[in-house]
Amino acid sequence: MRGFHYLKNVATVRLDQEVCIGCGRCLEVCPHQVFAREGKKAGIRERDDCMECGACALNCPVKAISVDAGVGCASGMINEWLREHGFGRGGGGSCA
């Protein structure tokens, strides 16, 4: 993404090229062009640009991609933590 880059070396996206069939879906669904074509397969172009939305893994028909995807907002994660530790009001935040 032009002009914006988040923390380096944290993104969890992984691609198993052995399993990849080169359908190109991951290139279509990634909003940050993390993947690029490498010959007949997909390859990871820039892992640090990944926002872990999980679209690539979900749309990979052969499960060649894994990523720890999920809600990545601080208040959502604080609420999650509070709930897990027994003090929470349940939902919350503005994201319904």
Place this chain on the structure above:
Amino acid sequence: MARIATSTGWRERLGAWKVRWGIGRNSFIVPPGLYAIGHPTPDDPVVVTANYRMTFDIIRRALAGRDIWLLVLETYGINVWCAAGKGTFGTGEVVRRVAATGLARVVSHRRLILPILGAAGVAAHQVAARSGFTVSYAAIRARDLPAYLDNGMVTTPAMREQTFSWYERLVLIPVEVVSAMKTILPAAAALLLVGWIVAGPDAGIALAFGLVGAALTGIVAGPLLLPLLPTRSFALKGTFAGLAWAFCFYRLAGGPSWSLPLVIASLLALPAVSAFYTLNFTGCTPFTSRSGVRKEMRLGLPAMASALALAGLLLILGGLA
């Protein structure tokens, strides 16, 4: 089936403005189902979207002058991106809505056009297996749909690239301010009261002003100045913005007359508050990752809490005067 208008006027604009400020957001919805734009035939394309009213209005405006089918999913009034993250804009709902609307009998082709940001909730190959409809991910922004349709349904690299312009950040800020004020205003009132009792009205007002300013710095200035603030970390970006606020506050609130502990307390507490709110903005951005936010929270939250505790201690020890 409902045929919908594609021109939107002051009513839609007012509605959009209200939800941007957090007014009536939970009832800004459209009934899910199949809608007709113009006079579509069985050969015309089907565009899939969420039932958040603002999304629906943007889509139908973008498709003005065309004959097209619009399949609105039940996302409980949440936009495509957030609903995909929660899974309500998801494989199951696409399959269910295709069946419930009898889409296969309405159109002769077997192709659905989805927004790219919906892909986080929809597995295209599973939709194909379960409904017989193939999924094409068209573009990120609704305004690119006309070009996509005129381009023989081919996505250009630009349509696939996420942006986060100054204006795209600006429109997200009001609702953040409104929701944060529910915590900040009571806290500011408490500071005002304590400061007033201990050291007089001026001290109370200064404390409350410092807090509200630091929070607004984190919520408004942090996001707007995002690419200009140093480092990749949102907590550090917020810290820098908060330090700038601490400097302004020092000038505005009679800093030269403060005791040293008071100066240090303001340099600790104000950036910590701004840092928290700018870190919180990660939830509104389209490029921060869960692992990154987790790392920032693990390092940042204890640092912010320590800074606030230390500042409180300095205020008590140093006296508020």
